[in-house]
Amino acid sequence: MLRLTIPRETDLPALADYRREVFLGDGDFDGTAGLGSASDAAEWLARLKVLSSPDAPRRGWLRTFVYLGYNGEQLCGIVNIRPTEDEAVRTAGHIGYHMRPSERRRGYGRELLLRGASLCRVHGIAVPLVCVQADNEASIRTALSAGFAPDGEERHPEFGRILRFRADF
16 A cells, blocks of 8 residues: 655655656656656755645646655655646546556556545545546556546647546445
8 A cells, every 4th residue: 555645855865766767768747746847856846835835826727735655665656636626627637646657557556546536535526537638548447447437528739638537436
């Protein structure tokens, strides 16, 4: 079972290692609340403080709470919760998640998604939504295996066809 933590400065070495692995692998940081677009892990941590603050919407961002998933000392994945009913949730979802490439296919993605659904309820979202790019077969399988049910699709100008899944449990 993964241990979820709120990111803090003590996580900087693990986050730097995580970033390095993703950059050397597929380079896809979707679901990390911008970890790949930050210049380094320290900048990302600073950005998270703004994302989780009530000020985030005034800056054009969805308010987002980020959690790190550890198996022992290994940072395995990231899950983030967007507790809003803003229209942007229709293509972003209430839950974003990302798995470290070396930790995929071990059930951690499903666990992060289920834990994310529980966190949504803590943040006041009764029926959590996860959105997946239509060509992301692994994430579609993960959502379905976690008990999320198809709930339509949207077109996003940048990301194309987005499939929506709702927690119906």
